[in-house]
Amino acid sequence: MNSAPIDVLVIGSGPAGMAAAIQARKSGSERVLLVERAEELGGLLSQCIHNGFGLIYFSEDMTGPEYGQKFIEKVMDSKIEVLLETMVLRLTADRKVTLCNRNGVQTLAPKSVVLTMGCRERARESIVISGYRPAGIFTAGTAQRWVNIEGYLPGKEIVILGSGDVGMIMARRLTLEGARVKAVVEILPYIGGLIRNEVQCIYDFNIPVLLEHTISNIHGIQRVNGVTVARLDQDKNPIPGTEKFIECDTLLLSVGLIPENELSFMAGVDLDPITGGPIVNERMETNVSGIYAAGNCVHVNDLVDNVTLEGEKAGQNAAEYASGKASQEMRIKLEAGENVRYVVPQMITGKREVTIRLRVKEPGRDVILRVGDIMAKKLKVVKPSEMLNLIVSAKHLKEIKKRTDKLVMSCQKES
Amino acid sequence: MTKHVSEIICIVCPLACRVSVAADDERHILEVDGFQCKKGKEYAVAEYRSPMRVLTTTVIATKSRHALLPVRTNRVIPRGKLINCMNYLAKIKVKPPLKAGDVIVRNILNLGSDIIAVGTLLD
Amino acid sequence: MDQPILETDVVIIGGGVTGAAIVRELSRYQLRMVLVEKGGELSAGQTKVSLGNIYTGLNLVGSMILKSVLLPPGTPLTELYHRNTLHTKWCEEGFKEWESVLTELDIKHRYVPLTIIAQGDNQIKNLEKIRDLGRQLGGRYADFEQIGREEIFTRESNVNPEVRTALYAARHVIDIFPPEVAIALVENAVENGCRFLLNAEVVGISQSGLHQIVHTRRGSIKTNFIVNAACGWGDKICDMAGGGRDWGLQYKKTVMIILDTRCKGLVHGMVRWPNVPGRLDLVQRREDNILIECGTYDPTDHPDDTYTIREDVIKSMTVAKTLIPSLSEKDIINTFTGVRVFNTRNVEDHIVEFHPANKRFLNVIIRLPGIIGTLPMARHVAGMLEEAGCKLIRKNDFCPHRTAIPRFRDLSDDMRNRMIRDDSRYGHVVCRCETVTEGQIVEAIRRGASTEEGIRMRTRAGMGRCKGGFCGPRVVKILARELNIAVEEVKKRSLDSPLLLCKSKELLLRSEKGIA
Numbered sequence A: 001m002n003s004a005p006i007d008v009l010v011i012g013s014g015p016a017g018m019a020a021a022i023q024a025r026k027s028g029s030e031r032v033l034l035v036e037r038a039e040e041l042g043g044l045l046s047q048c049i050h051n052g053f054g055l056i057y058f059s060e061d062m063t064g065p066e067y068g069q070k071f072i073e074k075v076m077d078s079k080i081e082v083l084l085e086t087m088v089l090r091l092t093a094d095r096k097v098t099l100c101n102r103n104g105v106q107t108l109a110p111k112s113v114v115l116t117m118g119c120r121e122r123a124r125e126s127i128v129i130s131g132y133r134p135a136g137i138f139t140a141g142t143a144q145r146w147v148n149i150e151g152y153l154p155g156k157e158i159v160i161l162g163s164g165d166v167g168m169i170m171a172r173r174l175t176l177e178g179a180r181v182k183a184v185v186e187i188l189p190y191i192g193g194l195i196r197n198e199v200q201c202i203y204d205f206n207i208p209v210l211l212e213h214t215i216s217n218i219h220g221i222q223r224v225n226g227v228t229v230a231r232l233d234q235d236k237n238p239i240p241g242t243e244k245f246i247e248c249d250t251l252l253l254s255v256g257l258i259p260e261n262e263l264s265f266m267a268g269v270d271l272d273p274i275t276g277g278p279i280v281n282e283r284m285e286t287n288v289s290g291i292y293a294a295g296n297c298v299h300v301n302d303l304v305d306n307v308t309l310e311g312e313k314a315g316q317n318a319a320e321y322a323s324g325k326a327s328q329e330m331r332i333k334l335e336a337g338e339n340v341r342y343v344v345p346q347m348i349t350g351k352r353e354v355t356i357r358l359r360v361k362e363p364g365r366d367v368i369l370r371v372g373d374i375m376a377k378k379l380k381v382v383k384p385s386e387m388l389n390l391i392v393s394a395k396h397l398k399e400i401k402k403r404t405d406k407l408v409m410s411c412q413k414e415s
Numbered sequence B: 001m002t003k004h005v006s007e008i009i010c011i012v013c014p015l016a017c018r019v020s021v022a023a024d025d026e027r028h029i030l031e032v033d034g035f036q037c038k039k040g041k042e043y044a045v046a047e048y049r050s051p052m053r054v055l056t057t058t059v060i061a062t063k064s065r066h067a068l069l070p071v072r073t074n075r076v077i078p079r080g081k082l083i084n085c086m087n088y089l090a091k092i093k094v095k096p097p098l099k100a101g102d103v104i105v106r107n108i109l110n111l112g113s114d115i116i117a118v119g120t121l122l123d
Numbered sequence C: 001m002d003q004p005i006l007e008t009d010v011v012i013i014g015g016g017v018t019g020a021a022i023v024r025e026l027s028r029y030q031l032r033m034v035l036v037e038k039g040g041e042l043s044a045g046q047t048k049v050s051l052g053n054i055y056t057g058l059n060l061v062g063s064m065i066l067k068s069v070l071l072p073p074g075t076p077l078t079e080l081y082h083r084n085t086l087h088t089k090w091c092e093e094g095f096k097e098w099e100s101v102l103t104e105l106d107i108k109h110r111y112v113p114l115t116i117i118a119q120g121d122n123q124i125k126n127l128e129k130i131r132d133l134g135r136q137l138g139g140r141y142a143d144f145e146q147i148g149r150e151e152i153f154t155r156e157s158n159v160n161p162e163v164r165t166a167l168y169a170a171r172h173v174i175d176i177f178p179p180e181v182a183i184a185l186v187e188n189a190v191e192n193g194c195r196f197l198l199n200a201e202v203v204g205i206s207q208s209g210l211h212q213i214v215h216t217r218r219g220s221i222k223t224n225f226i227v228n229a230a231c232g233w234g235d236k237i238c239d240m241a242g243g244g245r246d247w248g249l250q251y252k253k254t255v256m257i258i259l260d261t262r263c264k265g266l267v268h269g270m271v272r273w274p275n276v277p278g279r280l281d282l283v284q285r286r287e288d289n290i291l292i293e294c295g296t297y298d299p300t301d302h303p304d305d306t307y308t309i310r311e312d313v314i315k316s317m318t319v320a321k322t323l324i325p326s327l328s329e330k331d332i333i334n335t336f337t338g339v340r341v342f343n344t345r346n347v348e349d350h351i352v353e354f355h356p357a358n359k360r361f362l363n364v365i366i367r368l369p370g371i372i373g374t375l376p377m378a379r380h381v382a383g384m385l386e387e388a389g390c391k392l393i394r395k396n397d398f399c400p401h402r403t404a405i406p407r408f409r410d411l412s413d414d415m416r417n418r419m420i421r422d423d424s425r426y427g428h429v430v431c432r433c434e435t436v437t438e439g440q441i442v443e444a445i446r447r448g449a450s451t452e453e454g455i456r457m458r459t460r461a462g463m464g465r466c467k468g469g470f471c472g473p474r475v476v477k478i479l480a481r482e483l484n485i486a487v488e489e490v491k492k493r494s495l496d497s498p499l500l501l502c503k504s505k506e507l508l509l510r511s512e513k514g515i516a
């Protein structure tokens, strides 16, 4: 191996990590190292065999593997060093990165680091449903891996808890493979994912959806043999008397994704309690100097295209940092106000154009999205499941009053 | 003559308009209502006439480190034929080397669409 | 009758800590032995879901008060201590010995402080009860101090800010992982020539001339002696050997909660409210997690009733927050239910006696706390077998040492590199949350693990916050590869807990055939 110091080390090779590595090379970094614990590059993409990727970035409707392949080729072509089946075990605030693979454990000291570790799924154990601990309970993403990569079906008669995109996509996938999806159970009064998935994964196959319902019991001691579903009242408590038994051998959970940030935590990176990911500024830089972050490890994205764009930004800035450019002062905080769950980035300079991504708390129609008092945009419809992208131009930012150190984002009905 | 009204959810944009398509016994469209833009109307009409879908699935791989090869149709096919294609593809086995874009089944079930690989298959 | 698959001198039924300690003790002698366990892994019963402490002194005093719920109401304090039971004797003898045995068997352990805190007047009264009983009993039982507010916060800084006083014992609790204890004991017995059979539920016992036949789901075993260490299921096993039992079993369940490692700094040891009869409220550092048990002894009629009730978890968390206010439901990574077993004849003691109708069938039904007294218990059992005619001739080559599967996570990078150089599979991290490598998993399989849960218990793979979301498929594939079985044959725990129900395309091909 080359003995020159590494400029940018990227942890995780999903779309965010690949984009970061490619962009870092483009921005002039000599040595870029991409580290991935799995057997291949691509992160989640290789198991997302459905289409719907790349509509923004490539203006083309691709499957996950196809979208991934484009970047894998670029990684190969741009002299990025890649380590597969290599786990990053430790990260320190002074950017010492400890790697472990079949050749041993080693600690590197790159000039900058990009965190793109993606996210993990919430497990059954942390959502506390009454029952025994039978086999046959899977998170939707793990089931997706079994079905699409390993070649096994978790079960034949399936109930899915959670109507997010992953849950719906698995409902269609398992139905196509010949399993029976007996219900998709959703706590909220509306389906959680994209409208396209609602139509093409659920209605196309007449899969029963139970809104405002939850699973109150899991039956079976050794293997799942059924679940009890119950309707919820306004406080989300099961209404007695509405319980219904559904026979099934498998329960899939699609109940939330949590950004993966063990390493960030170790390095002293400040995390946003709402997103669960690092607090970043418009350069995708964390509070720890020289550590950048992007993709699902910052906040859970529904479109891969945005992940790629975020990764590119992180890669470019990490490369600049590695070449000795000082970072700029971020003095304005973007704060989540009325009906806004979170905002990324959380800090900006207020000097140049910035793309703000945010999620609302409640769905609404004909609302106004406001950035402090400098910008307002009418939106016909907003949903918690669809992330909003808002470009705030330098012109708008000029309106910021000298002394302001925060902008409150809100998304409310026109009044 | 009776008038049949079908509701179609437009998926072209997040507004998700509920478009109603009214037709006669022969399925001739009489009127379309509820859309908010031209694209939406076109979508609803096409969806009413014949809903078309991309099929994405896998086929079994042999002599490879991978158990499966992900594949898709290169053109949309009628929604009603998805299951037929699945049954057909269940019997297909492929061997490496294959790369994205390689044709696995030409003109599947005479639907005018090929099944192509979307991933790489190595030994 | 089916041909016996084995002939032995002693069959031990039950692979919990009791059965494990007995085989380990007996493996010092020249005996042919087998341990049979109905589960797909050792430690499938009460041992798996136990709190996981070896304790003495102050905690034992608290435990006496807690368990007094089973005694007639109004039993005076002084009568909570039963000098003459086997239970008391072994508890008092056992603790000292563990230190060396834990080291001998390379079992991960840590002494943790016990702090019993009190806030309201009532609690202070209850705390004084424990204090007074401890002082009356003297010795180890009195080896604690009462500390005031300031002191409390220097020792356990996150407890309820309103606490007024506490009892504190620095070294009365050893934090261990009970399945590891059982597994380590058996592994050492195996090193010394003993065998164990998993998925070998005993379904009947018959007599054949001078021998007895133990019928299991894996075949029958011809043997001289039988030891029944099936605890909660021991009544049924006992009946297989003949009638005339004058004891029954009763069961009490409680729910336990595990919190993410992120919270581990919140407590140093065990923090509890003063025990009252039938109720226990404690928060404890359990290796790198937090374990909560705040609940009551809820009666149930079955040892398999490990059904967890959501409401109990919520109630338990509410109480836990009175102990440590900064705990949060958000950090829950696991919940499970444990069933405690007591006998109905004398709730204060164990049942360690020969079957009334069968002098070569020994019942060893242990009440809790069951781990502390295990070592003297096993010696006692060996003595009883000897008296009944089982010849005990010492092996000269008995080796008391067992080495644990390397705990990659706890090693220095230098040590790790040394291991990887010898076997590159130690460089392949499979479980990210607990940093478990392929090398460890393969070693666990070599030592007898054959299920997903077995791998979990022996290596911790899948025990972390993601509960196997990442490593699950990888572990299952390694199991299939090493055991040379199909992936669909890998089980979660017992034979009837398959993880995957069929191969891709199988359902489609089947339905095609169905139509044709």
Ligand SMILES: Cc1cc2nc3c(=O)[nH]c(=O)nc-3n(C[C@H](O)[C@H](O)[C@H](O)COP(=O)(O)OP(=O)(O)OC[C@H]3O[C@@H](n4cnc5c(N)ncnc54)[C@H](O)[C@@H]3O)c2cc1C
Residues within 6 Å of the ligand: A011, A012, A013, A014, A015, A016, A017, A035, A036, A037, A038, A042, A043, A044, A045, A048, A050, A051, A052, A053, A054, A086, A087, A088, A089, A116, A117, A118, A119, A141, A144, A165, A166, A169, A260, A263, A294, A295, A296, A297, A300, A301, A302, A303, A304, A305, A307
């Ligand atoms: C089921 C599902 C369906 C989706 N469908 C669509 C869709 O139709 N269209 C669309 O546009 N988007 C879709 N998305 C969203 C999009 O695919 C994801 O948001 C995107 O893959 C996230 O990329 P990432 O790079 O942030 O994370 P990931 O793809 O998760 O990559 C993270 C990588 O980091 C590695 N890693 C983590 N920790 C370490 C460590 N310590 N050491 C080494 N490596 C590590 C992981 O192994 C992984 O490969 C979907 C997502 C899911 C889950």
Ligand SMILES: Cc1cc2nc3c(=O)[nH]c(=O)nc-3n(C[C@H](O)[C@H](O)[C@H](O)COP(=O)(O)OP(=O)(O)OC[C@H]3O[C@@H](n4cnc5c(N)ncnc54)[C@H](O)[C@@H]3O)c2cc1C
Residues within 6 Å of the ligand: C013, C014, C015, C016, C017, C018, C019, C020, C036, C037, C038, C039, C042, C043, C044, C045, C046, C047, C048, C049, C050, C051, C052, C053, C054, C055, C178, C200, C201, C202, C203, C229, C230, C231, C232, C233, C234, C237, C254, C338, C339, C340, C341, C365, C366, C367, C368, C369, C370, C371, C372
């Ligand atoms: C919630 C809880 C907390 C506890 N906390 C502590 C503590 O902190 N400290 C302490 O010392 N003790 C504690 N205990 C008690 C301790 O766990 C028990 O005393 C001890 O584990 C009993 O071990 P055992 O081997 O006798 O029983 P078990 O572990 O129950 O073993 C019996 C075995 O027999 C097997 N078996 C049953 N039927 C058959 C059959 N037909 N054929 C073959 N095998 C069979 C079972 O599968 C099981 O593995 C606690 C218990 C509980 C429930």
Ligand code: SF4
Residues within 6 Å of the ligand: B010, B011, B012, B013, B014, B015, B016, B017, B034, B035, B036, B037, B038, B039, B040, B041
């Ligand atoms: S009709 Fe037009 S506006 Fe309405 S959902 Fe379709 S594309 Fe959007």
